[in-house]
Amino acid sequence: MAVRNTPVDDAPIGFLRDKAKQLRRHMLAMASRLGQGYIGQGLGIADLLAALYFHELRYDPADPAWPERDRFLLSTGHYSLALWAALAEAGVLPIEELATYGADASRLDMSTLDTTPGVEVIGGSLGHGLGQGIGMALGLRLDGRPARVFVELSDGEMQEGATWEAAMAAPHFRLDRLVALIDCNGIQADGAIVLDLEPVAEKWRAFGWETAEIDGNRMDEIVNALHGARSANGRPKAIVLRTLPGKGVPTLERREKAHFVRVEADEWGALAAELEGDHV
Template sequence: MSAPADTGTAVLRAAALRIRRHIVGMCAGATGGHLGGSLSIADILAALYFRVLRVDPAAPDDEDRDVFLLSKGHGAVALYAALAVRGFFPEDELAGFAAPGGRLMAHPVRAVPGVELPTGSLGHGLALGLGFACAARLSGGPRRVYVLLGDGELQEGACWESAMAAAALRADRLTAIVDRNGLQLTGPTERIVPLEPLADKWRAFGWEVREVDGHDLEALPPALLAGPSVPGRPVAVIASTVKGRGLPYAAGRVESHYARLSERALARAYRALDRPGQEPT
């Protein structure tokens, strides 16, 4: 099993757009959805699923596959969209998001092909990823493990407990990605419980840190693909992102956190996403 070939940023851009279109579509359903924080990770997921992760939709349980965990489980609509676009299940099923009796719950569930473990209660993903990484080291094989965290999620103490343990266990198969969109439910992280200096924090916890534009589809793949420069170090990729990215009227606004889009708003969103030059800058 190998990572997808480097087909260039055009393919990633097309995948990211498709993921965003599905995100807004799901957020126009009966329950609405976590719009802003899903749009902020769309490019990261496109880079992961179309360039970085060694996964095979035809063999989702392959023993050597790379593992991705969405620790910020409220970004489920983005994950479902990425998995469907990548071919883990039909894109048609996304129309059933949050429908009674269905499997597409508002936080990721294992019943959905490609979802490794359920997440949603914040602060769990890094320990789970560390477990996969420890197992992979003991088993041998090429597996790498990626955990995508929200920046607000880092206010959960368990993240730092696991970060400390990962460095102690020299878990260099583990990469944490921080969706640094700067906003949590009620406002800016820096006004609620500040995280800065965030890169220094990860470094102090024994991680190798890379800072990248989380919407730059040329910069994301190399930042995610490269192992640590020093053996034994886990890698933290701090991805600067914009909450609500792709919808100019929602981007960077705390109100984008959760939305139920009307039919009219959905049409407006599709128009915004499809506008040439909108994705990415």
């Protein structure tokens, strides 16, 4: 068994940035084959996924069901291309399989299903991830396993009532190995966030979560926040990540913020070239 990532404090920031860029390359390639997708959101959380899969999470790429693994739950199932990129780069899925993203009969669906290795829950019906993360954390604690549970959710997802049912429960159960990763990218299906959510961090603090608020596209801040979330102090951790949809590809960063991006066939080459520039 080859367990990835026994976290150390001297994180290789440069290495993780390179990994994030590699994830972005995979995502652009996947989206360009389809001509569309949730590429904006994926590029926005590439830095977080790189920090998780190449630094913070303990897992065995050869055995995705290893009982002692740390769990990463992608509640926003429509960010699937980001997860496929991370799982492939981490060795859980074959890199070549990324070419099947969104194709009929592919395991790499547009929205995550739990039948694909490395997927912990069915995402996509928003509001489902955090509660299931609580259940996993309770179960792991009952078994005396030190594994941690990381749940990604989005700012728009905070409009779902169940998010707050879960937010209220986790501090009650003193789940200090549970980390909520709240991707605040400012967009949702109808465009810019339709219902004011601020102050996001204050809400999580008020519910009893030890909360950090960071630039979700700065690797040093992400790593520091993940390190800070390791403390066994009886409180669940929340990290509010302010991310930029399309991060790393200036044209997409500037584009009118869209939940679902369509790119003309002749544009993809230019976008890939932008990624290779010094923007990230």
